[in-house]
Every structure is written in C-alpha cells, then in structure tokens.
Amino acid sequence: MARRLDIARxxxxxxxxxxxxxxxDIPRSAPYRWLERGSLKVSVLDRLLTExxxxxxxxxxxxxxx
Numbered sequence: 719m720a721r722r723l724d725i726a727r728x729x730x731x732x733x734x735x736x737x738x739x740x741x742x743d744i745p746r747s748a749p750y751r752w753l754e755r756g757s758l759k760v761s762v763l764d765r766l767l768t769e770x771x772x773x774x775x776x777x778x779x780x781x782x783x784x
Contacts, residue, residue, distance in 0.1 A: 720782040725752050728778050732770055741769050 732738050735749035742748075742765055752758050758766075767773055 721779050722756075722782050723758065723775070724778045724780050725756065725758060728766065728773070729753070731778070732766070732773065738766075742766070 729735055729738055729749050729752075732741075736746055738744075738749050739746040742762075752762070767775075
C-alpha cells in the first residue's frame, strides 16, 4: 500500500498557487511545477509547514492501490 501526497489539495487548501507563492516569496510558477513533477522537496514542505502551522499533512495523503 503506497501513499501519495495530494499536492493539488495542499495548494488549494492554502489559498491557491498565487497565495502560496506570495507567502513563500517564490515564483508563481513554482507550485505548478510541483504539480507537474508530482513531488515536493522536503525543504519546501518544511517552509509550507512553517508558514501554515495549521496544515495537516494527514489530510493531504492519498492511498494508492495497485
């Protein structure tokens, strides 16, 4: 049973790509690159959790079957 981080949900729950990029002071295209790659660097995840301490990663993990 594999687990996959739902990056689209994280971005949506945090106010969208524009809001995420503004608060992290990164290019607006960065969140779209995360979606394209399907992954986040641990350093980015750390910054997200620092900026939004209320973010619950348990709610943003999907179980992948097969």
